[in-house]
Amino acid sequence: QLQLQESGPGLVKPSETLSLTCTVSGGSVRSDSYYWGWVRQPPGKGLEWIGSIYYSGSTYYNPFLKSRVTTSVDTSKNQFSLKLSSVTAADTAVYHCARVNGYASGWFDSWGQGTLVTVSS
Amino acid sequence: EIVLTQSPGTLSVSPGERATLSCRASQSVTSRYLAWYQQKPGQAPRLLIYGASSRATGIPDRFSGSGSGTDFTLTISRLEPEDFAVYYCQQYGSSWGTFGPGTRVDIK
Numbered sequence: 297q298l299q300l301q302e303s304g305p306g307l308v309k310p311s312e313t314l315s316l317t318c319t320v321s322g323g324s325v326r327s328d329s330y331y332w333g334w335v336r337q338p339p340g341k342g343l344e345w346i347g348s349i350y351y352s353g354s355t356y357y358n359p360f361l362k363s364r365v366t367t368s369v370d371t372s373k374n375q376f377s378l379k380l381s382s383v384t385a386a387d388t389a390v391y392h393c394a395r396v397n398g399y400a401s402g403w404f405d406s407w408g409q410g411t412l413v414t415v416s417s
Numbered sequence: 418e419i420v421l422t423q424s425p426g427t428l429s430v431s432p433g434e435r436a437t438l439s440c441r442a443s444q445s446v447t448s449r450y451l452a453w454y455q456q457k458p459g460q461a462p463r464l465l466i467y468g469a470s471s472r473a474t475g476i477p478d479r480f481s482g483s484g485s486g487t488d489f490t491l492t493i494s495r496l497e498p499e500d501f502a503v504y505y506c507q508q509y510g511s512s513w514g515t516f517g518p519g520t521r522v523d524i525k
Contacts, residue, residue, distance in 0.1 A: 335462075335516075342505065342516055342517070342518045342519050343454075343462065343505055343507075343516040343519075344516065345507075345513060345514040345515060345516060347513075356512060356513055357513065358513050359418075359513065392461055392462075394461075397467070398450070398467065398468075398509060399509075400512070401509045401510075401511065401512055401513050401514045402450075402467075402509050402514075403452035403464060403467040403507065403509055404452075404454075404462070404464060404507075405464050405467070405473060406464075407461035407462060407463075408461065409460075409461055410461055
């Protein structure tokens with residue numbers, strides 16, 4: 297059974313870079329069939345699509361975040377990662393990694409539990 | 418950007434009753450590329466429906482999706498206690514996905 301687990305610092309200072317990793321088990325990031333994505337949810341609010349990445353490195357990003365987002369894949373570790381630069385309090389959210397079905401901006405059919413990242417000095 | 422609007426914001430329903438949730442897009446959604454998710458407090462969202470009407474693996478048949486173009490509906494035929502949650506729609510017909518703001522289904 298596919299499992300995804302986010303990891304990374306729970307507290308990031310304003311203007312710094314948020315870095316998260318998603319470890320995949322029970323499946324391979326080096327799959328021809330899926331992209332791998334990130335979604336965030338500010339406390340008490342709705343879901344926001346951040347971006348997705350294919351194992352080859354092809355990426356798709358939310359245009360409102362694109363200038364600050366970088367994603368990568370490490371097939372040797374079966375992981376993919378998210379970096380969000382120049383963070384502010386507005387970036388405080390639970391960050392979920394997920395498997396993307398149906399091409400780059402498809403539906404999310406398996407999710408990590410999520411990790412809360414707080415931006416504060 | 419395709420903006421999704423969900424209505425109502427909150428729906429109060431008694432167990433055993435039918436719930437109808439609406440998702441409207443600001444422009445036509447390509448090829449019915451619309452999904453529905455259920456989220457309970459402290460949990461990750463769970464995929465219910467993709468392709469506007471295809472149930473995800475393991476989803477009970479009391480959940481059904483319909484619609485096309487700009488208007489989509491999620492119907493829960495007979496609400497079970499575990500169905501009280503927040504429901505989100507997501508379109509994936511453009512180069513990046515967008516979510517609706519959610520509908521909360523409360524116990525009446």
